[in-house]
Amino acid sequence: MTFNLWFVIVGALFIVMALSNSILRRLPLTTSLLYLLVGLVLGPVGLGLIRLDAIEQAGLLERITEVAVIISLFTSGLKLRTPLSKKRWQLPVRLAFISMTVTVALIACAGVFWLGLPLGAAILLGGVLAPTDPVLASDVQLEDPFDSDRLRFSLTGEAGLNDGTAFPFVMLGLGLLGLHELGEGGWRWVAVDVLWATAAGLGVGWLCGLLVGRLVLYLRSRREEAVQLDDFLALGLIALSYGAALLVAGYGFLAVFAAGLALRSIELQAAGEKPSEDVQAMARQGAKEEVPPGSESAPLFMAQAVLEFNEQLERIGEVVIVVLVGGLLATFLPPPAALLWFVPLLFLVIRPISVWIGLLGSNTSGLQRRLMAWFGIRGIGSIYYLMFAITHGLPGDIARTLTAITLMVVAISIVVHGISVTPLMSLYGRRSEGKPA
Secondary structure, eight states: OOOHHHHHHHHHHHHHHHHHHHHHHTTTTTTHHHHHHHHHHHHHTTTTTOOTTTTHHHHHHHHHHHHHHHHHHHHHHOOOOOOSSGGGGGGHHHHIEEEEEEHHHHHHHHHHTTTTTOOHHHHHHHHHHHHOOTTGGGGGSSSSTTOOOHHHHHHHHHHHHHHHHHHHHHHHHHHTTTSSSOOOHHHHHIIIIIHHHHHHHHHHHHHHHHHHHHHHHHIISSOOOOOOHHHHHHHHHHHHHHHHHHTTTTHHHHHHHHHHHHHHHHHHHHHOOOOHHHHHHHHHHTOGGGGGGGGHHHHHHHHHHHHHHHHHHHHHHHHHHHHHHHHHHTTTOOOHHIIIIHHIIIIIIIIOOOOHHHHOOOOOOOHHHHHHHHHHOOOOOHHHHHHHHHTTTTHHHHHHHHHHHHHHHHHHHHHHHHHHHHHHHHHHHHHHTSSSS
């Protein structure tokens, strides 16, 4: 009976998801908030259909969130249709490296001095909570590859990069807890976990995206052969880049993001930085059947088809994981301090300070900086890093404390950012009309 009931619930949820999307866009709500409420209803405080223990079933949750994150990171890379030589890239790079490092440091200080955590656990908490989320932040990211808005571009690039650049801090936290080899004086952490793994992840991902993109471009443009099933092309490139990066001890998250960027760069070189308005409109509508394989616009339609497929997978992953977060909430009660001051400290103090430091001297407007500071949305990446740490032997008492805090931060982020995104982005849109991006 329970299994049959799940068919009904899943079917109803997807139908509501399809029908409510356009309505929710006009309201101060997001689909993630709806999924979180569904999870609460299905969890122990409601119908009791979701009965998971995040500690005991960390391995399963790690794999589910891992798949969702890599799909989302590849999607983020495909959205960023801007040459790497453009100065616009400075903002997301600053946010993903400088601001995230400051965020980890400030969270670690709060963890040691006010939450009473060991230094390793505090740094681990910083690594878990520092990355912004490429899935739940979709409402403040680029609406399509031709969107050149500075705020949306910066938040999209930051979310794509920092889900990978947080890994060294997670490994440092585990190392200080005795669960990962750091080397004498930390040499191994610096050489392997910071330098090699980052460079290898970006390099392998870029190479895979470049090779696959050029092969597809050759088949479509030179030999005028139609390469069908763009969804399999997307899944193949994601798996290839992720797996290859892990085989050489690189960060797979950075690899899939770089693969998306590389595939988009191939399309950019072929179609040009500014295709005609007609071609852009056709690409947005997905009218690729009207474009012959040998056309100069064929790579653009290929990249758009891959992007659309990945966005659908991303939404499915969002449903599954946010519902699970809602179901897990009641099973972990966070320390009172986390509710009283830690979450407000993270959103209202730590994030704004880190963004302010990261963007010092940049050409962003005051409104853009304030919105970047506010929309540091936490989500699926944080759940993944937490489960990763648990499966690597995180002690039970620390694991339960960090799980309770992380679930609460993610849930509150879904609520407060979900309620505020529509009015704030509408205000930003009105203020930005007629101004350069």
